[in-house]
Amino acid sequence: MKPYRVLLYYIYSPIEYPEQYREEHHLLCLRLNLLGRIIVAPEGLNGTVSGLTADCEVYMDTLRNDPRFAGIEFKVDESDGHAFQKLHVRVKPEIVHSDLPVNPLEQTGIHLEPEEFRQLKNDPDVVLVDMRSNYEHSVGKFKGAVTFDMENLRELPDHIAEIEHLKGSGKKIITYCTGGIKCEKASAYLLKQGFENVYQLHGGIIKYGIEAGGEDFDGECYVFDNRVTVPVNHVNPAIVSTCYRCGTATSRMINCASPTCNNHITMCEACGLEHGGTCTDECKNDPNLREYDGTGYYGKVTQNYSPLLGFKTRQGQKTEVNL
Missing domain, CATH: 3.40.250.10 (Rhodanese-like domain)
Structure with a gap:
């Protein structure tokens, strides 16, 4: 059994004071050494976090014991380490940005x-x-x-x-x-x-x-963390995508190392190494090219982090994949 867990969850349940709850939730995650991305909105909660098994258990129990989130469900996966580099807890208008004129608490499939x-x-x-x-x-x-x-x-x-x-x-x-x-x-x-x-x-x-x-x-299934994609089919798996550079079959996905491009592309390991994680020769010559470490995942470089004040971003560095 692997020592870390990755939790994926959401719940539509009204949160009356989302800004206040954001701070409470952020401090909870810090106390439990969790990393990940969490959205707090008036309509509910949405997040993916990673942490040690025991810390994740406390986190899940804490949310389940909150009457607002009693019906929350967690998708739990094992991991060798954290699936994120940082912790972001943000307040947004919706827990998934859609602009669709619907309320899932009133009607859904x-x-x-x-x-x-x-x-x-x-x-x-x-x-x-x-x-x-x-x-x-x-x-x-x-x-x-x-x-x-x-x-x-x-x-x-x-x-x-x-x-x-x-x-x-x-x-x-x-x-x-x-x-x-x-x-x-x-x-x-x-x-x-x-x-x-x-x-x-x-x-x-x-x-x-x-x-x-x-x-x-x-x-494979695309996920919004360091893993980028994960296998889900344990019965009859197949590969449906090909390398952007050479056309060989691969389910390996990266972000182009050019921050100007940043396209999501499938790329085999060999081409990733040969071309520095870039999708075109033009991208390969980008003067602001990010260093390719073999994963193709780039997170923001931040400094002066504070759970209450947020963080400052160092300009010209790695960019974040948003939820």
Whole structure:
């Protein structure tokens, strides 16, 4: 058993004073030596953190014992070390930025547990719809799933026409995403747009991999931490992406080492080393090129960190991948 845990979670539950709770939550994480990214919003809580097993257990128990978060669910993965370099607890308007005019506490798609999803996914009357960004599904997705060429969930209304034909078809629409949070709003939005028989994979790809083996998820799942991608399919794994440079099959994803570019790209280990983690020769000649350490993950270099005052960022250094 590995010594660290990575926790992925969210909960829609009103937080009356999010700024005050942000400070309380940040201090809790510091006390438990947790690292990660957490969003506090009036509508709820969303985060991914890593830490030693015992510290993560205390963290989960603390949240579960708060009446506001009693129904919270954690996706728990093992790790050899921290999956993050720092701790960020921020207040934002939404726990997942969507701008969609919906409230998941009022209406959302029918939740399917991983085993229910596994049994339904290959039904001819089922259509799987991926609600993640294009760079996420480029490295891994469910067999036969509908995907959208969108950068973020805010663009979903621009792609509704691509599945408009499913209205009144009698088909079951099952939405899925990494941990389930995007589908809470995406499925609610589909219902509001007149779609029927809308479902969602409860807990997302990660929970499906943990609890049901990840069958028929091709490639790897993109995650927003140092690991970049993780395997979820332990039944019939396959690789669906190719190296941006040489075209060989690979599920290895990096950020381009050029801070001007910073594109999410799949790149084999050999090309990563040969080209310094860059996607083009132009990027390779960027005067501000970041040092490629083999991971392709770049976090902000910060100094003068304080849990109450935040931090100062050293200019011209590594940039952060935002939630």
